[in-house]
Amino acid sequence: MDPKPAPIDRVIVDAILSGGIRAGTRLGEQALATLFQVSRTSVREALIRLETRGILQVSPRRGWFVIEPSLEEAQEAFQARRAVEMGILHTAASTSSEVSEKLRDHIRQERDAIRSGDVGARSYLLGDFHVCMAEVCGHRILADILRDLTARTVLISALYQSTHDAEESCDEHEAITAAIAAEDLRRATALMIAHIGNVEAGLTKRIDYDPLLDLRQALRLPMGLPTQRGRSD
Numbered sequence: 001m002d003p004k005p006a007p008i009d010r011v012i013v014d015a016i017l018s019g020g021i022r023a024g025t026r027l028g029e030q031a032l033a034t035l036f037q038v039s040r041t042s043v044r045e046a047l048i049r050l051e052t053r054g055i056l057q058v059s060p061r062r063g064w065f066v067i068e069p070s071l072e073e074a075q076e077a078f079q080a081r082r083a084v085e086m087g088i089l090h091t092a093a094s095t096s097s098e099v100s101e102k103l104r105d106h107i108r109q110e111r112d113a114i115r116s117g118d119v120g121a122r123s124y125l126l127g128d129f130h131v132c133m134a135e136v137c138g139h140r141i142l143a144d145i146l147r148d149l150t151a152r153t154v155l156i157s158a159l160y161q162s163t164h165d166a167e168e169s170c171d172e173h174e175a176i177t178a179a180i181a182a183e184d185l186r187r188a189t190a191l192m193i194a195h196i197g198n199v200e201a202g203l204t205k206r207i208d209y210d211p212l213l214d215l216r217q218a219l220r221l222p223m224g225l226p227t228q229r230g231r232s233d
Helices: 008-017 028-034 040-052 073-088 096-117 119-136 140-159 166-181 185-201 213-219
Strands: 058-059 064-065 161-162 204-208
Touching: 008 028, 008 040, 008 119, 008 140, 028 040, 040 058, 073 119, 073 140, 073 185, 096 119, 096 166, 119 140, 119 166, 140 161, 161 166, 185 204
Parallel strands: none
Antiparallel strands: 058 064, 161 204
């Protein structure tokens, strides 16, 4: 029996975590229906769920778009992550050797992605560490909430200059895991708060993206090519 495909909304969130979908990206219902080989109704239901969860926004005329968080919204997202992750570590159902080994295995994957230069896998794994931690500590419902919050902070990190690099994040994940393995949840919590604070503090000014950059690169046009003036449809 073939495995059941992942829900559309889960696939979209995972694509955000990997950096494959950026803030401000338009998601067309018909295009998604074609890609997933489902009805537009199924796609619309998934997009409505993502809007409810704060990942997408909809405009009556322009359709569905991935959110573009402001700096103030970014701060709120990081505050929410701190509250959720502190709660997870304070009430961890288990800190067995199996828990710490699963987290160490995740960190090994992070290191491999960093060494290989696989930006998508690196982005996904660094964000997914927090979801993995929630799951192995026995908080599956909070893991789903944390996946959405982490996706929002990934969007934020892509919008703003960041001085906190992947190696630093991975090192901090390793320190948190070591504290969990030692059953020192107070230290693990303190390290997690510091880690989230470091990522947040690393965000500086908003990056100004050229909306034509991806198209220009796809068409292999030179950066200085002038745009023809005249009628626009």
